[in-house]
Amino acid sequence: MIRFRNVVKSYGPVRAVDGVDLGIDPGELCVLIGPSGCGKSTLLRTVNRMVEPDSGEVFVDGRPVRAHPPEGLRRRIGYVIQSVGLFPHMTVGDNVAVVPRLLGMDKTALSRRVGEMLELVGLAPSWSARWPRELSGGEAQRVGVARALAADPPILLMDEPFGSVDPLTRVRLQREFLAIQRRLHKTVLFVTHDVEEAIRLADRIAVMRSGRILRHAGPEEFVASDAESFVGEFLGLEYGVEILSRRSVREVLRPVGPEESGGEGPGDGAPAVRADASLKEALGLMAARKVECLAVHGTDGRRIGALRMEDVLGTWKACP
Amino acid sequence: MSVDWITLAGAAGGFLSAALLPFLSLRPNRILEGVPRGLLESLGPGAGIVLGALSAAGVLAVLRGRRPGLDAPGALLSGAGLAALLPLAGAAAGRLAGGSPVARVSAGSGLWLAAAGLGVALFSFTRRLPSRSPARIASLLAVPASAAAAGLAGLLDDLSLVRELAARGSTFAAELARHLTLAGGSAALGAGIGIPLGLAMYRRPRWRGAISVAVSAAQVVPTLSLLGLLIVPMAALGAAVPVLGRLGVRGVGWAPAFTVLSLYALLPIAGNTFAALGAVDPGILDAARGMGMSRRQVFLRVQAPLALPVILAGIRTAFTANMGNAILAALVGGGGLGTLVFLGLAQAAPDLILLGALSTAALALAADRVLALAFRGAVPRGIRTEDS
Numbered sequence: 152m153i154r155f156r157n158v159v160k161s162y163g164p165v166r167a168v169d170g171v172d173l174g175i176d177p178g179e180l181c182v183l184i185g186p187s188g189c190g191k192s193t194l195l196r197t198v199n200r201m202v203e204p205d206s207g208e209v210f211v212d213g214r215p216v217r218a219h220p221p222e223g224l225r226r227r228i229g230y231v232i233q234s235v236g237l238f239p240h241m242t243v244g245d246n247v248a249v250v251p252r253l254l255g256m257d258k259t260a261l262s263r264r265v266g267e268m269l270e271l272v273g274l275a276p277s278w279s280a281r282w283p284r285e286l287s288g289g290e291a292q293r294v295g296v297a298r299a300l301a302a303d304p305p306i307l308l309m310d311e312p313f314g315s316v317d318p319l320t321r322v323r324l325q326r327e328f329l330a331i332q333r334r335l336h337k338t339v340l341f342v343t344h345d346v347e348e349a350i351r352l353a354d355r356i357a358v359m360r361s362g363r364i365l366r367h368a369g370p371e372e373f374v375a376s377d378a379e380s381f382v383g384e385f386l387g388l389e390y391g392v393e394i395l396s397r398r399s400v401r402e403v404l405r406p407v408g409p410e411e412s413g414g415e416g417p418g419d420g421a422p423a424v425r426a427d428a429s430l431k432e433a434l435g436l437m438a439a440r441k442v443e444c445l446a447v448h449g450t451d452g453r454r455i456g457a458l459r460m461e462d463v464l465g466t467w468k469a470c471p
Numbered sequence: 472m473s474v475d476w477i478t479l480a481g482a483a484g485g486f487l488s489a490a491l492l493p494f495l496s497l498r499p500n501r502i503l504e505g506v507p508r509g510l511l512e513s514l515g516p517g518a519g520i521v522l523g524a525l526s527a528a529g530v531l532a533v534l535r536g537r538r539p540g541l542d543a544p545g546a547l548l549s550g551a552g553l554a555a556l557l558p559l560a561g562a563a564a565g566r567l568a569g570g571s572p573v574a575r576v577s578a579g580s581g582l583w584l585a586a587a588g589l590g591v592a593l594f595s596f597t598r599r600l601p602s603r604s605p606a607r608i609a610s611l612l613a614v615p616a617s618a619a620a621a622g623l624a625g626l627l628d629d630l631s632l633v634r635e636l637a638a639r640g641s642t643f644a645a646e647l648a649r650h651l652t653l654a655g656g657s658a659a660l661g662a663g664i665g666i667p668l669g670l671a672m673y674r675r676p677r678w679r680g681a682i683s684v685a686v687s688a689a690q691v692v693p694t695l696s697l698l699g700l701l702i703v704p705m706a707a708l709g710a711a712v713p714v715l716g717r718l719g720v721r722g723v724g725w726a727p728a729f730t731v732l733s734l735y736a737l738l739p740i741a742g743n744t745f746a747a748l749g750a751v752d753p754g755i756l757d758a759a760r761g762m763g764m765s766r767r768q769v770f771l772r773v774q775a776p777l778a779l780p781v782i783l784a785g786i787r788t789a790f791t792a793n794m795g796n797a798i799l800a801a802l803v804g805g806g807g808l809g810t811l812v813f814l815g816l817a818q819a820a821p822d823l824i825l826l827g828a829l830s831t832a833a834l835a836l837a838a839d840r841v842l843a844l845a846f847r848g849a850v851p852r853g854i855r856t857e858d859s
Contacts, residue, residue: 201761226763236758240776240851250762282853298762308761 152177152338153198153306158207160193167193168204169362175355177305178336182349185359186385191342194359195308198340199225211306226250229299229307229337233314235291237283243269243294244279250302268297273327289320296328300335307339313348325351346386350393358382370394395430395463403430403463404447404456421446426455430463437463475532478545478595482529485588489521493579495563498631500573501820507579513563520559521585524552528592543606545596550610553589554617556582561627568629577631577822631822632829643811647830649725650807654797654838657729658790661736665789666782668737669744679745686741689734694796697734698803701727728805732796736789743785747778776851783846790842794835798827808834 153175160168167190175181183191196202197209200221209216216224237246247265248256256264266276272293283291292312299307313321313328329352332339343349349356350370357367358381366373366382371394373386383390404426423446424433433445443460493507494514510518531545564576593610600607618627627633636643668686672679692700706722709715720726751774759773801809808827815823847855 199761201757222763222765224763225761230758230761232754232758232761234752234754234758236752236754238755238759238773238777240773240853242853249764253763253768284853 152179152212153340154210154213155194155197156208156210158194158197158204158209160190160197160202160204166190166362168197170207171362171364173357173364173367175338175340177338179354180332180337180339180341180352182353182356183340183342183359184344184346184349184356184385186344189359190362191359192310195310195340195342198306198308199228199230201225226253226302227304227306229302229304231292231295231299231307231309231312233311235295235315237286237291237294237298239283241283242279243274243281243283243286246283246294247279247298247301249298250304254302256302264301268301269294271300271331272297287320288316289324292316292324293327296331300331300337305338307337309339309341311343312341314343314345321348322351328352346390347393347396350390351396358385360385370397392431392434395434396432398430399426400424400428400430400433400447400458401426404458405462406456407454421457423448423454424458425450433458434460434463473536475535475595478532478535478592479529481588481591481595482525482532483588485585485591486522486525486529488584488588489518489525489581492581492584494581494585495560495567496577496579497567498575498577499571501575501631502818505575505577508567510581513567514559515563517555517559517563520555521552524548524555525585525588525592528552528589528596531596532592542596542599543604546593546600546606546610549589549592549596550613553586553593554613556586556589557618558621558626561621561630561633564629564631565626575631575634575822576629632826635820635822635826639811643826643830646806646808646810647834650794650797650800650809650831650834653725653729653732653800653805653807654790654793657732657797658736658786658793660729660733661789661793662740662786664733665737665740665785666744668741669782670748672741672745673748682741686737690738694731694735694799695802697731698727698799701730702803705730723803723805725800725805727803728797728800728807732793732800735796736793739788739792740782740785743788744778744782747781747785748774750781751777777854780846780850780854780856783842783849787839787842787846791835791839794838795831798831 153173155171155173158168158171159166169190171190171194173181183194185191193202197204198211198216200216200219211219211224211228237243238249241249244262244265247268248261251261251264262279265279269276269278274290274293274297278294283294286294292315295312299309313324316324325348332352341352353370355367355369356373358365360381365380373382373390373394387393421444422436422440422442424436426447426449436445437443437460445458446454447456447458449455489510494510494512495508496505497508498505510521514521528545528549531541531548535541535545560578560582567576568574593614597607597610621627622633628637665686668682672682689697702722705720705727709720709722709726712720715726718726755777756769756774759769764772797807798809798812800807801813808831811827811830812824815821815825815827
């Protein structure tokens, strides 16, 4: 869907993007990650021609982006940036309606669309009459996402979209965005420098440094063998624990019927974890309570199973 | 909280001045030396109202720190005192003049300072009241309302200022209109040139220095010298282009005054336009471009509306400043309220000077408020601020 072929972009003597080859499949969420100044934002901006490469080619849907006039191209690509960039002189509704209006959508369709988009990001349609200055950071960024999706573009470019909100809000926004993405299957290029964010969201992760892509793989494929390299150093030793946040307790729990508990399951005094918690959270609870076994509760609060430490960590090699 | 020293100083200063300084001054005719008259002599029992209002304002200024809720009575008291001052002085002038048509009664320092003291109190009390509170509106409207009522009732006819006005009724209206046209027209022309200049400064960094120097140069040359400097070129222009000459473009008259005022309007308008366009959040412009707006759409739909409040503030500054500067137009025969001021200077008639100066000041203040209200409506609600 998006393909970079030997893309180069220099600013003066600095090669911001230094020969990038990368492909993103339709419906895939690819996270570009790397330290500040590694060229990830510049690379992202070549897709909608906000940055023109010095050489190389960017393809969208098999056609070089140079073949499209920039305005038309940008209207078919959603764009979300860290500073949100809501237009303060327009209502929330008018902000969401910007791109459909540029594309000539008529009034009735427009107002229906705005309502749908606000509901999609978890805001009541009545919010459309509010002004951006009345919104919190998290609400503003939801509107930013709604605005980017309003014309139903197949591609979404997101440049550190959740970078400027507090950590709790960020996690909530990530979770909600993931839910939206599971419904809409957009092709997403997502720039961040936050490893946890990359692990939570990515189908594939591309690690960048000094304008080059060092490694491009699924989150599960980054393993300890990288520990010595820059990639391993950047992702950090805790990557092995962070990656557990991608899986939920439900996937590995040992189902225990209520009548059989007491067998090999944990006793009534065992700490409990909800089935929709992540394995990372379960491990954290084990570490905090110094137990290797947890009770698992369903959303209704009833016990539905048990979780042991080896279920979380898998089988281990003996000490070499 | 402590004592409100500013209000207290205003009230005390007003009280002492009213009690000790000449309140009115009586001249047997327009040019003879005046004879001072004190407060009691002038107002009789009415003196109690003036001194009472001033001392009440002073007491409230002392108490307001400890007792909240005194702002409304303070505002109403000082407003009422100020409103009473003009009719009281007018009635006293009638008594002092004693029916003589040539006698002149003008305000003395005591009256002016008492008014200033009450004005300080009125301003500081109303400032702390919510903008739509009835006490604030009533106390601020009391002064113009009482002045208008007293004027219409003929109570003020014997004050020298009003006699000067009456003597020149039709000229006054004509000069006032002329003054407004000069100041407003030049501000409009200044906007017509200044906004594109500011835009050029923003768009073309290479022109920025030159434009900025040119616009500032017009500002640093003193107004009077600029009027003098323009005599020769304007005369030449009028002679060379007959159409302009017939319109009145000459070395003296409205044309040089209008030109100077337009040049003066350029700096605030061009400067504000440039600053306003540059102050728009780059993230917002990036988002606008990234969503597929053309350069033109980014400018017209996003950048210009966001820059509008600051650009309008520049126009307002220029217009208000021109209201004052337009006084100088009279020096080169350009007309306006300056005519009264310079005529008063020539005739050694202080009340005529005062008439020209006071009406210019009132006009400038009124123009500022009117523009503020008008422009407020032009600013999109999402970026409107409370105090503009």
